[in-house]
Amino acid sequence: MFDDLRDLYQEVILDHGKNPRNFGRPEAFNRTARGDNPLCGDKIAVYLTLADDGTIRDVHFDGRGCAISQASASLMTDILRGKSTAEAEALFGAFHDMCTKDEDQWTDHGAVDEDAMDKLQVLSGVREFPMRVKCATLAWHTMRAALHGEATTSTENAGF
Amino acid sequence: MTDTATASPISAADGSNAPYDVARVREDFPILTRLVHERPGRPGKPLVYLDNAASAQKPRAVIEAMTRFLEQDYANVHRGVHFLSQRSTDLYEGTRDKVARFLNAPARETIVFTRNATEAFNLVAQTWGRANLKAGDAVLISEMEHHANIVPWQLLRDQTGIQLKVAPILDDGSLDMDAFAGLLTPEVKLVAVTHGSNVLGTINPVKDIARLAHAKGITVLFDGSQAAVHGPVDVQAIDADFYVMTGHKLYGPTGIGVLYGRKALLDAMPPYQGGGDMISTVSFARTTYREAPYRFEAGTPPIIEGIGLGAAIDYVTALGMDAIQAHEQRLLAYASERLQEIEGLRIIGTAPRKAAILSFTIDGIHPHDIGTLLDRGGVAVRVGRHCAEPLMDRFGVGATARASFGLYNTEAEADALVEAVTACKAFFG
Ligand SMILES: Cc1ncc(COP(=O)(O)O)c(C=O)c1O
Numbered sequence: 001m002f003d004d005l006r007d008l009y010q011e012v013i014l015d016h017g018k019n020p021r022n023f024g025r026p027e028a029f030n031r032t033a034r035g036d037n038p039l040c041g042d043k044i045a046v047y048l049t050l051a052d053d054g055t056i057r058d059v060h061f062d063g064r065g066c067a068i069s070q071a072s073a074s075l076m077t078d079i080l081r082g083k084s085t086a087e088a089e090a091l092f093g094a095f096h097d098m099c100t101k102d103e104d105q106w107t108d109h110g111a112v113d114e115d116a117m118d119k120l121q122v123l124s125g126v127r128e129f130p131m132r133v134k135c136a137t138l139a140w141h142t143m144r145a146a147l148h149g150e151a152t153t154s155t156e157n158a159g160f
Numbered sequence: 161m162t163d164t165a166t167a168s169p170i171s172a173a174d175g176s177n178a179p180y181d182v183a184r185v186r187e188d189f190p191i192l193t194r195l196v197h198e199r200p201g202r203p204g205k206p207l208v209y210l211d212n213a214a215s216a217q218k219p220r221a222v223i224e225a226m227t228r229f230l231e232q233d234y235a236n237v238h239r240g241v242h243f244l245s246q247r248s249t250d251l252y253e254g255t256r257d258k259v260a261r262f263l264n265a266p267a268r269e270t271i272v273f274t275r276n277a278t279e280a281f282n283l284v285a286q287t288w289g290r291a292n293l294k295a296g297d298a299v300l301i302s303e304m305e306h307h308a309n310i311v312p313w314q315l316l317r318d319q320t321g322i323q324l325k326v327a328p329i330l331d332d333g334s335l336d337m338d339a340f341a342g343l344l345t346p347e348v349k350l351v352a353v354t355h356g357s358n359v360l361g362t363i364n365p366v367k368d369i370a371r372l373a374h375a376k377g378i379t380v381l382f383d384g385s386q387a388a389v390h391g392p393v394d395v396q397a398i399d400a401d402f403y404v405m406t407g408h409k410l411y412g413p414t415g416i417g418v419l420y421g422r423k424a425l426l427d428a429m430p431p432y433q434g435g436g437d438m439i440s441t442v443s444f445a446r447t448t449y450r451e452a453p454y455r456f457e458a459g460t461p462p463i464i465e466g467i468g469l470g471a472a473i474d475y476v477t478a479l480g481m482d483a484i485q486a487h488e489q490r491l492l493a494y495a496s497e498r499l500q501e502i503e504g505l506r507i508i509g510t511a512p513r514k515a516a517i518l519s520f521t522i523d524g525i526h527p528h529d530i531g532t533l534l535d536r537g538g539v540a541v542r543v544g545r546h547c548a549e550p551l552m553d554r555f556g557v558g559a560t561a562r563a564s565f566g567l568y569n570t571e572a573e574a575d576a577l578v579e580a581v582t583a584c585k586a587f588f589g
Contacts, residue, residue, distance in 0.1 A: 001536065001537050001579075001580065001583045002533055002536050002537070002583065002584075002587050004202075004536070005532070005533065005536055005587070008532070009529075009587070014588065018524075038545070038549075039544055041527070041528075041544055041545045041552065041558035041559030042528070042558070042559075043558065064526070064558050065526060065528075065558075066526035066527075066528035066529045067525075067526060067529045067588070068528075068529070069528075070526075129532065131532075132528075132532065135528065
């Protein structure tokens, strides 16, 4: 019945959705933000440990959400560890483009880790599901809010 | 699978014992024959529309009444001396009579047209509420309210210092009537609760609620947004002071809702919005307002929508609200039983009296994913918080999937739902 949903729910997504990595509130962290998608009830929190030079030493998340939002958060935590703040911002921009725009509309976000983008490719299926884009981007918006020292973000007012 | 709905006789509005012929009813709704998710080389799926609690589809009678009105009779109402204005006014005001009969209201003047249910709550809060409630007074709502019956009171609370009290519900989704009675303390001046829950399906004992409240001199407002589409309503029998409805869930158009108010209450209420149509005389020094209900209907009203609502009421009345209720109750029993066979599926809301609304969760699968998968199977349900976030918290769920049935749904569609849910479980295995 759902053959054509395999693009949206690739095995990697189902796996991360079921067994999210870096899940749970860590003992120590120095930045955090909560993200909320009031439309579907997804709520997550992202916990960052930033080094003095702005390198992301550690990333965790918790909360509940659909398979897409959980997988996206889980993948994000894997990818961001060890990245600089600037690299994280660039990935955010490139990932956001991937989820929302045709390839010829993508803009330049500076140096982007191509390996990381390859891994994130599994989420590009949301392009065909406008209602699900926010699920894929919630964790990233929340991470960015944490980087910027904001406590909360919501998909309803962050111009997602 | 046999469709028992077509087999068992129930009395229709015309008093005959004609069976409820759901196949024929479906022919009245053009949209029900469309396919969804068609792609080149792949046939679409038949639409299984189970999102009626969000909004119902429209019968041809409604669509045609609005078109005919626009082609033949349209003009502004209440203003002109010309032929079409008079005709338009008569037709639009005719809907007020139909709504009054539909709710068994004692007089047409007790029917106020609004934009939707939401506006009706805001109207009562800002007119009756502002005139009658003062700091320290309380409005008692329940844990199962739609945001439309929560937020207007919070706005009023911020403006006037009233309190908002919340009557709890039981685990099956019924209102806790003992707790409710205990909450009717002297500072409570208004009880505003839903007649039927859009999430749980619960039909509340509004007659008892009104009796208990009135015994203490408390005014009651009922939210009939859901209840009024699933069965007959008699505002006099239940002794409502205010009763709220919304047109688009009653197979009518969007953009029109109804506030029923007891005449003495409406007559004593200050206006809502200011503008044309609601005034008697205007000078820059002083303006006098028209009588109810017109005092609450400023500006050009939803005329075309009013015509559509009138046609929708004619339509459901001809089928018979009792017959619709009986049909939906059979569907509810059937669908509940079948869904419960699915392992890991939990139905939220199992009150003894409920409308054909089934909220559920499935272990290990988020409602949002359920929604996307069901949709691919052609089954339209709603997923999320259903504008009832406090209720989601009460049941410890972030969201639910909700299948809500209407007068045109069939047991075959309940089967399609069950099949899609089963496939969804296999998919996430
Ligand atoms: C119980 C209940 N009350 C109020 C409303 C609000 O209706 P509307 O959006 O038409 O104002 C709804 C519909 O969503 C509802 O289900």
